[in-house]
Amino acid sequence: MSYSTRYRSRQQQICDYLGAESFDVGVILDFEGLRNHSLRYLSGQPEDALLFLFAKGESLLVPWDVPLARSLATADKLIPYETYSRSIFECIKAIFQERHIGRAELSGILSYPLVKAMKEALPGVKMECRDGGIDETIHVMRMVKDSEEIELLRQACRITDDLIEAVPVLLDDAETVSEEQVALFLEAEARKRGAEGMGFDTLAASAKRSFAIHCFPNFTSDRFGTEGFSILDFGVRFTGYTSDVTVTVARGPLNSKQEAMRAAVQQAYDLAKTLCEPGADPVQVGNQVQEFFENRGFHMPHSLGHGIGLDAHEAPLFRRLTRNDGQKKPLLLDGMVFTIEPGLYDPDQGGVRLENDFLCTEQGVEVLTSARILYL
């Protein structure tokens, strides 16, 4: 098995947390329908595995794909998922019994029926499954990037900027370029530059589909960049870490409503940039930008931004949390990387969004990408 001191040290931090909270073991997992990059963050195994972390400092990985785990993952011990009939329930039950676990914390992403069945099957084990707890501990670690993670995000953003520069050339060169051609061009070029892939499905919405926040299907054979607003939202994944930007292509002539939307988004973006400084409260910043829009008769139907990293959406969030959903309300701190992405959408006029990635340092907030509203 591979061995990385980075993963080992992250595991140890969680083991220490578990010890301090008097748990014998914590369980983190990622499977289809329950995607969770914390598995990769802690072990290097990209997906489809359970990770048991014991308070005494041991780690045990139960992967679906054993050969993949042997080549990528860091853990003290590996047991094939097949041993437990590829059942999360059977796996947790068997390991808790074998290890004589008294008190355990399960990731809060597990379903209600599964945890209820676990509690009934193992009445002697005190099982905690909650908001906050182990998930929040990991999210707080993930939210503040270390120097290696920042370098990976910088690489993702450098490639992203190359692609942003290529978009107007692509639109200029070809008489007609389709959404699909733009999207597949970005992916080919990103990979050519060393990217692991795209951070999420590229969204390329021509003027007739840009009214949706996230167009569906994500791209088609329709022409891209026709009169009005076309939206291109993409991310480049570099060794796990993804950028997330949105370029709006504004092809004139714009009508007065469109011009007002465009100006409002640009001004909201500029306002957000000035508000995002070390120590700022992202929820407050989000509210101030929304207020700016509302004062001009507009309404932004999504949040102003979000953290990026192994996930395309992670902490810090720029919206009010109505329930403790595993994230404390953090201020912008040294090492946080996040998007700012004001947008407005109209069923008749289309949509306009401008999104770039930012790094908070002690000195201030640095823009990592150079997406803009392109006039053609």
Next chain:
Amino acid sequence: MSYSTRYRSRQQQICDYLGAESFDVGVILDFEGLRNHSLRYLSGQPEDALLFLFAKGESLLVPWDVPLARSLATADKLIPYETYSRSIFECIKAIFQERHIGRAELSGILSYPLVKAMKEALPGVKMECRDGGIDETIHVMRMVKDSEEIELLRQACRITDDLIEAVPVLLDDAETVSEEQVALFLEAEARKRGAEGMGFDTLAASAKRSFAIHCFPNFTSDRFGTEGFSILDFGVRFTGYTSDVTVTVARGPLNSKQEAMRAAVQQAYDLAKTLCEPGADPVQVGNQVQEFFENRGFHMPHSLGHGIGLDAHEAPLFRRLTRNDGQKKPLLLDGMVFTIEPGLYDPDQGGVRLENDFLCTEQGVEVLTSARILYL
């Protein structure tokens, strides 16, 4: 809002189920981290929404992307997710209170902390959240395809076959073709032929990476189709419905171990084909094929196959279920569409897998795709 009698009739079936089980309402949802194509199956909304179905026959959709819902979804009523601060918890709580719900069923994909918090916040509402129940009712409907769904799957499979035919030409034409070129070629060609996109991330593993069941990253700039086994696993999504095939490219000379692996996979595939007839038990078929491998000193580390449809993995499954996880153990019936995909993997020899899609009819089992082990 759009209106489709197909979605309306599916909603009515669930409303009838809820009435028969004495529930006032059932809640189905799809969000990031909780992907669930049952939302699209029931409403046409592809993702990011809650769907409330009331026993008295009404449907209420709460979408994140309202303009998208207005253009695609069928529901009696629509309320923006924003109304509830984009919180699943706040949304369910408010609607249950407003509608004076007495007894409700929540989809079993919801997390333990969320359902526990719901039960505490609404002690007067009897809330069921279980394996089986509403999720199983929908999965049983989805498992047996109607004639329209079969036609969409046939279209996906026809495009898939075009692509399969293009692979040897692509490998022949180019001196060196990379995993990335093959994968992006498939996507461009699929979309050119009217596909909505790929059904899942294409896996293109060169000989040095095919030892993993699912290679990671899914494709790279490495050369594809070099000496040994290269694996190409992909699906074409046509109006939501996805195919799923695997072509193994075997570039000679193969050593004796590789030749034995290849022969065993081909024979296992042929055996599975003869065993899959209307009324057969897929778990039994899976066990018989595993036994075939074990008798020859091999071991298949994944299940023999699975249903396909809106999901790349759905019922019927070809493996033993160790816990009631929302699926009854069905026999192969008229209208089921599924994969057969025996595979063997070795850290030194690489991996070989052969996967095609099948439709069960009253007359027998029809092969819908023509993937094969390609000799080069």
